[in-house]
Amino acid sequence: MREVFAAGVANTPFGKFHDRTLRDLAEEAVAGVLADAGAEPDAIDSIFFANAAAGLVTGQEMIRGQVALRRTGLLGTQIVNVENACASGATAFGLGVSAIASGAADVVLAIGAERLSHEDKAVSFSAFGGAVDQEELPPSDGAPQRSMFMDIYARMAREAMARQGATAADLAAVAVKSHRNAAHNPVAQFRDEVTVDEVLASRTVSDPLTLLMCSPIGDGAAAVLLASARGLERMDADPVRVLSSVLRSGTGRAEPSPIATAAQAAYREAGVGPDAIDLVELHDAAAPAELTVPEELGLVEAGGGGVGLLRSGASSLGGRLPLNPSGGLISKGHPIGATGCSQIVELVTQLRGGAGARQVEGARVALAENGGGWLGAGLAAVSISILAR
């Protein structure tokens, strides 16, 4: 297998942009990623386009990438439209990595774009219903402005708190850290710092989760230009190596955790272990993810939880293992299909040393975990990617 490089990255601002279409957002990400890589449109051999909700939000299905990119000059090459719920972006990235590694292509664009916000919030929330087995959709309880996923995360939170001796204040501390990081991220949806008291006092979404512990509805796009060594000759890039990108589906059961399964495969392919990881972007659709995911990634001892990383400050900027230096899904935002690519953007930015006030000093190896959908008792899809300078 050949070496794979992330040659360029771009991330539109994340937020609620009722005056911007999916196409507007995708075009901004394409222009940005080409500029960042010093590449022209005709350098690209193949495109993987990720989107999760357009079908349910606007009715645009089936050829989402062709429609979103039709004014960019990129059409005519291979375009594959991929979905894996909230892991759609990492799925596109992983297919791109595979295409480069195999020699099938020398330059591949992986792009995720989402226009999830809608004047009628019920439309936005209904889109999450597409990410579970329709036969398992709970009957609507008429509660406005909430996603069924927050009930899942709330249960995860209660279990993790009991197991780890964590409190609601710990969950709030995750959100506080996340907002603090996002304050230094120009593309973040939320750039205001918050206090533990403010997080705890915000509206309850699903007990014990309050609004500020949950990722918001939002819009945005993120793109990564992948290249082989030969592909790099077509551009003027500051590349970062991609050591591995592994996708696994859930099984419908809680065990084995697809996060753990994918992580083990990703470490093996990358030839590095958890000890090598300098920073992590993990899929914190809600705050409890920072309590549970570190153990599944092997970043803390088995039986240990993320609460230790949190309380010790290890997971903060300046700590031993910063988690979500970008602000994560909670504060940077979570435009579903864009999130997986956006995590890679942060990894590349950090590994290049270009993250400014949120820079993880000396970062050499970084990991992204992107989870998607829900099936029975676990995530429906998980992608783990490891990049290195």
Added chain:
Amino acid sequence: MREVFAAGVANTPFGKFHDRTLRDLAEEAVAGVLADAGAEPDAIDSIFFANAAAGLVTGQEMIRGQVALRRTGLLGTQIVNVENACASGATAFGLGVSAIASGAADVVLAIGAERLSHEDKAVSFSAFGGAVDQEELPPSDGAPQRSMFMDIYARMAREAMARQGATAADLAAVAVKSHRNAAHNPVAQFRDEVTVDEVLASRTVSDPLTLLMCSPIGDGAAAVLLASARGLERMDADPVRVLSSVLRSGTGRAEPSPIATAAQAAYREAGVGPDAIDLVELHDAAAPAELTVPEELGLVEAGGGGVGLLRSGASSLGGRLPLNPSGGLISKGHPIGATGCSQIVELVTQLRGGAGARQVEGARVALAENGGGWLGAGLAAVSISILAR
């Protein structure tokens, strides 16, 4: 790049099955493909799942493969959900071919499944709206039971007829031939022979197209198990070689034709030219495709049309270059996301010499053309695959 084999194939019956779910259809295809290849579920490294319409028909988006396959024992591996409108199935197949060729996997399942029929036919027809740019959706004229795609094919028919000197009777003859072939195909949706007069007398869908010249709404699933030479050791298969599978997006313009572009690349990769092709499954969503596509595939001289193949009998069973021996989309049926894989099923069946009364004698090299969606002035996606015994 490594050699790639189609090791197993399966095709459920195509038809309108209001009592069967997408999951039922997918499960039948999985059981069939494993049996045909002599393989167990744990032989599979990776899955590409194609579906086009479930989002609009049932609301199931984002994790369609995980949901459809959750009872099959296949979950836990990589599952990628792909879309490319009517070319979704071939997109899944092509990604599988690439994964095997590259060494990323040794055994890959490509599966397409569609439950398109609906008690309310308007729901089925509305799904086609997802396959065009929403900004180009024509206002509904209130006509029941028709797809906007038939207006596109009708225009294509008028242009081809004028250019080739073809008549409505020629279009009817395509449908007659297609039905004649399908009468020998146990999975075909229509197995009754029809006459030119009956075709011409059937209801006008969009002038000059009558109902029997158009592919029907239908349900079904088709699957292909792909393997490397090493992967074949995990099963007891009668394999056929895959020489190439090329996907190209349209550009929104009529020229260059993505069919011609993809075909040229597919011939180049396969190392064979149009002269080597013994049979073709082409994307006849309506009858005029058999007039126009042969030239784009280089199967007739530039400036020549398919009408010559038709009138001479060359495109019939027993002729020099049988087109759509399966009955094609018109008569075998067109459950959107399944169609691309179903074309490969026919190619493999023919190349194995197992097609019974519709066998193309001595078939050694076969080509499939799967087109999808519409963008501006042309198809949004085209896949060309070439297989050989």
